[in-house]
Amino acid sequence: MTVTSICGRLRRRVLPAHGSGDRGMATIQMVLLLPAVLAVLFAGMQAALWYHARAVAIAAAQEGARAAGAQYGTAGAGTVEAAGLLADAGPGVISATSVHSSRSATTATVTVSGSSMSVIPGWTIAVHQSATVPVERITG
Template sequence: MKAKLATSSSKQRDERGSVSIELVILLPALFAVMFLGMQAALVYHARTVAIAAAQEGAKTAGGENGKASDGVSAASSFVVDAGGDDVLTGASATADRTATTVTVTVRGHSLSVIPGWNPVIVQSATLPVERLTAP
């Protein structure tokens, strides 16, 4: 009986500190997964705001009496209303209107929780220009 007790107590002494070693190995991996998930969510949200702003700008510029500058203003206003620099930093919009189509492009940077990485977001929307036709 005493032999078994001695064996189990020596076994417990050999495993002391193993939890600390496991945490040292697992916590950085856990934090990396958490930060990558947060970064993916930030990029996805910034892309969603950028494409919605581009669509809003294209709808405005594609109106019968719309102008490219109206589309740029509408897209910029949408980004500001959606959070501005808290969602899409350094956002800018450009528009190109032809006789048949209008294209609005929104460009900016997503927020980043990973140091040294600043993802660029570029989204465009193209719509036909509204025009009256004779029957």
């Protein structure tokens, strides 16, 4: 007897018939991996929605601050401008929004707050952005 024939006999005794040891492995792998893949997919989508809401909020705050900081601007003009940009962004981008503006002799500040859209029901992510600009004035 050679070593090769002994290994062949042992392999037939120890290992089951060809392929039967892998039966059902694809199902088990899918059951274990599919929830993880879906969690990563939804987390990526949620991050993109939050980032978009944040970008819209900072754009609205900057536009409002520019309007409030204009030479003859007011805090109310900043609030109206920021709220208008939020409305133009479309429904649902940022929900439950609130816009606050203030103007002093030297600076104008607009703050936009709200909640971004969510792919997970019942979970909201807060968005809070603020912009401050110097007030325009004639010097001379």
